[in-house]
Amino acid sequence: MNFTIQNVLIATDDAYTTTDVKVVEGKISAIASNLDVVGTAVNGENKLLLPGFVNAHTHSSEMWQRGIMSVLPLELWLAELYDFAPLDTEKVYLSALGTAVETLLSGGTSVVDHLVLIPGQELETIATAVRAYREIGIRAFIAPLIQDESLTAGIPSGETERNHEPYFRSTADTLAIIEEAVRQFHRPEEGVNILVAPTGIQLCSDALFTGCIELSDRYNLCRHSHLLETKAQEKLAQEKYGCSAVEHLKRLGYLGDRTSLAHCVWLNDIDIEILAATQSTVVHNPLSNLRLGSGIAPILKYRQAGVNVTFGCDGASSNDSQDLLEAIKIGSILHNTTDRDYQHWITPRQSVEMAALGGAKALNMVDKIGSLTVGKQADLVLYDLTSLSLLPRTDPIGLLVLGRPTNAVDSAWVNGKQIVVAGKVNSINVDELRQKLFQRSQWDTQRKSQTVAEIEAHYRTVMGL
Amino acid sequence: MNFTIQNVLIATDDAYTTTDVKVVEGKISAIASNLDVVGTAVNGENKLLLPGFVNAHTHSSEMWQRGIMSVLPLELWLAELYDFAPLDTEKVYLSALGTAVETLLSGGTSVVDHLVLIPGQELETIATAVRAYREIGIRAFIAPLIQDESLTAGIPSGETERNHEPYFRSTADTLAIIEEAVRQFHRPEEGVNILVAPTGIQLCSDALFTGCIELSDRYNLCRHSHLLETKAQEKLAQEKYGCSAVEHLKRLGYLGDRTSLAHCVWLNDIDIEILAATQSTVVHNPLSNLRLGSGIAPILKYRQAGVNVTFGCDGASSNDSQDLLEAIKIGSILHNTTDRDYQHWITPRQSVEMAALGGAKALNMVDKIGSLTVGKQADLVLYDLTSLSLLPRTDPIGLLVLGRPTNAVDSAWVNGKQIVVAGKVNSINVDELRQKLFQRSQWDTQRKSQTVAEIEAHYRTVMGL
Structure with a gap:
């Protein structure tokens, strides 16, 4: 060695x-x-x-639907995604390997996998991802994606009265799964970390956030979440809390120097101050934000306010790749259109620092990785x-x-x-991986999402389309 | 065959x-x-x-400065670019090959090279590019980049009185060079085409445009130009003509169904109608527009107005690659942030049509290339x-x-x-090309542009920075 x-x-x-x-x-x-x-x-x-970069936000099993997802905004796209989500752990295994291979071959040595759990096989899903990442040897931050509200609750109600199906699993059961995952799999010294990772304010109760904070404090876990990815979520936060999502998360105590927040597209100036004051990290996923039309995150403002920013590919269904260098490039040059003063633009050296040291900060690893430093x-x-x-x-x-x-x-x-x-990549057989990905899939263009058909009219109304 | x-x-x-x-x-x-x-x-x-795509706007010799150009807006970036422009035809030859290789390996079979001419060796520069493209076998549209005003004339004057050095070559001499290039090299049936290609309203007199129109009509040549790439150019057009650049070009008679216009970032609704009515083509260079902070071209509006749109990589100093698939991807998803109604967003099949058939239209080749059609x-x-x-x-x-x-x-x-x-690529020896590109260059980070130092203060003043 x-x-x-x-x-x-x-x-x-x-x-x-x-x-x-x-x-x-x-x-x-x-x-x-x-x-x-x-x-x-x-x-x-x-x-x-160079120091290895961090792919600081992805959902590995989305690899199975890359290239085929309809051209839709997040809320409808999610409905289509879940209609066709892979439901066997062998697929989870293969897409975790595929995600790791593409990350490694584009400069990443760490991956934060906001891992979609197969209902009823939650611990098996996590165990499968752990196995894949251990085999390939990438530094893994597995953030099991949890929620306790059902999909339709994530769309603002607007003027209408709406009822949502209760989520199929209780908040307590969900937290118990995460705690068990921590006991079984959280081995930072071996390069495998479990994070608490409620999907976001749009589908999570306060109780779920609070439970995650407790787990995070008890086991010294990093915290992860989506945050204000879309205009619809900004609207929803006002409906739910009467304040911005950032203010609400601050009150709950979810923010802090080991909290990383994916997207952060729709924050206002006060929100930005809160992120800076709490030393939270923004994970910028530029390709996903463009693909889903979510918007352009105000990354230059974050940097000026002293907020730590790093990059993620996001899941391959909204990107549709896991090429970290592509995310870094677009996530750097995109913002030149948002500020006419070129003295504020991100330089390539700053991009590298954001991708390496910024990622380390996001994961509370700044003393251990992120730069070429003796020790x-x-x-x-x-x-x-x-x-x-x-x-x-x-x-x-x-x-x-x-x-x-x-x-x-x-x-x-x-x-x-x-x-x-x-x-x-020499730690796994990539040719065999390619063959399995090929065998377990088929070319397809004709699929239609039932859920999108059901919820699209409401979405268009409430979003004023 | x-x-x-x-x-x-x-x-x-x-x-x-x-x-x-x-x-x-x-x-x-x-x-x-x-x-x-x-x-x-x-x-x-x-x-x-698939039908081959068209890399519908590039400047091949910019390959020599990719990766090293400062983070600057177009007007200052151009000053740096020209301070360090390669001045030997061997370099022109190698970068034309390099541009062709990267275009071919990312789905392009045609390239529009808005070719920077070495002063005093204009015909030799064109001959060199022709030789490179003939050797590698890509379908070549060589658009010798001409102007008849000096660099500082391209920046708006604002409130100040400014005098510019006269350009080193007369308008008549410039047009004579193009006519000679047409005689020597324009061989459409052999896959080598010469275009008339004034760099744009910012550095060209009416006489130059008019001379190009005459050549285009006499020899049946396509027309190419930059158009309203930056806010500064929009300002300059008002100073120069008292109307928009598009209106001015229409009056001159430069627009038409074999005219392709690179960038088109700062057009208003009337300008868009003019492009549609004249059947002109917009060449979208999304990566360059981001890198230089030029802005986001209103591509969805163009499509809705019936304007033909296709994609270019732009020169590798403002991209900094010649990967056409990357330009197509970003040039497609970028616009999802500009229109909340996802029903207007570009689908992957539309992107392919824009890149192939759209490119063919731009080059008056719609009967010959751009689709899988018998004949x-x-x-x-x-x-x-x-x-x-x-x-x-x-x-x-x-x-x-x-x-x-x-x-x-x-x-x-x-x-x-x-x-x-x-x-x-098997028509040339790519390993030898790599070795020559390596040998004729050196790693460098310390260079400074004298011209940028001279003009930056004025630029900042006039742009309100």
Whole structure:
């Protein structure tokens, strides 16, 4: 497990230097020129070494529906998604592997999987994802997606009186499942973490949030949630609480420095101050926000207010990929259209810091990962700067962030263990994965969602369409 | 040159069918099941066949500065770009090849190269691009970039009195160069076309536009130009003409059904009607518009008004890639944030039509390319649906447009000639190209643009920053 990368390019404050990086027992033990080789010697020539990025929000099993979801806004899209959700753990296993492969080959060494649970097989679903991530070796943050209200409750009522089916599982039972998952699977030192992760204010009671806070405090767990992804959710929060969702979550005590919040598209200036004051993290999912027409999150405002921001791919049904470099690129340049003063725009080096250190902060891991620092865990990615997509030679980080790197990841290590070698994931058999994904699916264009048909008229009315 | 693709998936009106496609003497001669094989048999199993797309706006030599350009808006970015523009034809040759390779491997079979000319070596620059594109075999539309005003004239004056250096070459000399280029290189039947292409109203006199119109009429040439890419250009048009740039171009007679206009970000409703009435084409370059903070072009409005829209990568210094599928994806989903009614959003099948047939229309080639139609030229792309990035199997076109396809192009033909085989461009030596791009460049982060330093203060004042 010990190795020394020789003559590799790393970023300095505003330039690059060529150096050696030594890793001993999973940790970076030295960064300097001409180090004695310990363990395997890795040729770093014409390669760039960066800390691994964090894919800070995804839903792995959505991979089964990527490419086929209708062009719809979140609330209707969710209805279609759940009408066709995969219901067997073998599929969960394969899509967790697929998500990890695409994340690793685009610079990610950690993944936050806001994992959709198969009803009645909740612990089995979590166990399956844990198994997949352990096998492939990516650092895993499994955030079982929970709610205690039924789907239609997530759409504002507007002027109408509406009744919703009760959710099929009680709040207490849901919390018990999470606590059991923590007991069985939460092993941070082994790279497997369980998070508390109510889906969001739109489908969760205060009791569920409060229960999650208790679990988080008792077991030292990070907290995750969707937050104000759509205009409809902003409206719903006002209906439900008479205040913004952020103010409500603050009162409940859900926000804090180990809380990460996906999307954050519809926050006002006071909300932004609250996120800054509570040191909460925004996980920006630009591709999903565009695909679902959710809006453009005010990321430059977050940065100016001192809010930590990092990137996620979101589930592959709303992206429809798990290429983290694509999310970083679009999540960086998208905001240049929102502020005419280019001095506020995100630079490629800032993007890299957001994706690596920003992700570490989101997960309360800032002392352990997120930068090339002696003493930190060796979650590292080595990019091949002779890839056509990174040529001609100019600024390597600029090429990586603003270009469209293909086949650019040469090697990746998690906790010092190498899991990408010469551009291939070597901890699992990727060809076999491809074959299974192929065999268990079929080309399809004709499917129709029954639930969308049922709720679309109400959605259009209440949203003024 | 004759071949028959067997058992390949093609799109029907709203589904897919498996069929054979026969190509004889560069043209599609039959599309039906169980055709007799003529020429080479190509196995189409688990592959999708689409018409080749058009990369309808780029500047190939910008490849030399991709990744390194500062985070700046167009007017300042241009100053930096020209301070470091490559000035030898060998570089022009290599970047034309690089642009073609990336376009081909992302579904494009035609490229519109708004080619930056080396001062004093204008015809040599054009000859070099022609040579590169002939060698690689992509269908080339070379649009030599011309202007007759100097760079500072492209920034609005605002309240200040400003004098600009005269441009180094006369309008007449510029037009003579284009006419000579047409005589030497315009060979549509051989896949090499010359376009008239003043850079735009911001740096061109009426005389230059009028001269281009005359050449276009005399030699049956398509017309190309940038149009209203930035807020500053909208301002400048008012200063220069007292009306919108579109109205001015209409009066000059530049618009029409073989005119394509890159960007079109800052058009008003009357401008849009003019584009529709003149049957002009908008070339949407979403990544460049984001990268330079130019804005979001009102593409859904164009479509509703009946304006033809297609996609371009724009030059690699403002993108910073030539991946056409990326431009198509972002250029499709970006607009979901601009119109709350999802019934107006672009579907993946519409995106494909915009990229293929829309591109053909832009280039007055609608009878010859842009769809799988018997009698049309065989500009075809075959996608490998067993690529991990296109799995699991769902809707192939959805996966292609909304996903992040990597290593997905299996084969490509231009005019019936195969130039991508088993995922590799085989008409040139791509490894040698990589090596030359590597050798002729160096990693760099410290460069500073003198011109930006000179003009930035004025830019900030006049733009109210």
